[in-house]
Amino acid sequence: MSQKVLLNAKEVSIILHRLACQLIENHDDFSETVLIGIQPRGKYLADRLAKMLMEDYGIKNIKLGHLDITFFRDDFRRGDKPLAANTTEIDFIVENKNVVFIDDVLYTGRSIRSALTAIQSFGRPDNIELLTLIDRRFSRHLPIQPNYKGRQVDAIDNQRVIVNWIENQGEDAVYLIDK
Numbered sequence: 537m538s539q540k541v542l543l544n545a546k547e548v549s550i551i552l553h554r555l556a557c558q559l560i561e562n563h564d565d566f567s568e569t570v571l572i573g574i575q576p577r578g579k580y581l582a583d584r585l586a587k588m589l590m591e592d593y594g595i596k597n598i599k600l601g602h603l604d605i606t607f608f609r610d611d612f613r614r615g616d617k618p619l620a621a622n623t624t625e626i627d628f629i630v631e632n633k634n635v636v637f638i639d640d641v642l643y644t645g646r647s648i649r650s651a652l653t654a655i656q657s658f659g660r661p662d663n664i665e666l667l668t669l670i671d672r673r674f675s676r677h678l679p680i681q682p683n684y685k686g687r688q689v690d691a692i693d694n695q696r697v698i699v700n701w702i703e704n705q706g707e708d709a710v711y712l713i714d715k
């Protein structure tokens with residue numbers, strides 16, 4: 537299996553700081569904004585960005601949640617994937633808020649489509665944006681695009697982008713692998 541490093545730890549760090557600054561540019565003190573990490577892998581990126589916003593940029597009271605999309609996927613009853621639900625943790629109101637979905641990779645857009653349905657149970661946000669570390673462009677099945685992206689990647693269908701975080705894999709790095 538061949539493997540190529542797309543981003544090393546230093547590059548991930550630079551990109552995370554840029555994304556944090558772009559969020560601040562658009563969301564000011566975040567008083568009307570909530571960050572939602574899409575489970576399972578968007579959680580790591582969302583947690584990291586929230587920590588950075590608070591500790592490195594002095595933003596107080598970031599509202600951070602995690603959204604499980606398992607039962608909202610369009611392949612849910614098809615048996616295409618083993619079922620492994622995660623937790624949803626949203627202990628604030630999303631009604632009339634600016635919601636920022638956060639995920640590590642945007643590929644077909646189907647996960648984000650599921651998230652758009654799942655969030656409806658929590659109210660009607662004013663608007664929803666999408667932040668992704670990796671945008672696999674030219675791969676979309678749905679008209680969904682990121683508002684904030686770390687790096688655009690061209691990859692073919694039998695390749696996969698893998699995002700590792702210190703918190704789960706012991707390193708910050710992004711790889712492109714041949715499946």
Ligand SMILES: O=P(O)(O)OC[C@H]1O[C@H](OP(=O)(O)OP(=O)(O)O)[C@H](O)[C@@H]1O
Nearest residue numbers: 577639640641642643644645646647648
């Ligand atoms: O835009 P999409 O095609 O939905 O792919 C993006 C999703 O894929 C990954 O999750 P996961 O590995 O759980 O899902 P996957 O098996 O569909 O790639 C990743 O963390 C995104 O959530």
Ligand SMILES: O=c1cc[nH]c(=O)[nH]1
Nearest residue numbers: 641643695696697698
């Ligand atoms: O390359 C891809 C495609 C979907 N999801 C991932 O995590 N990586």
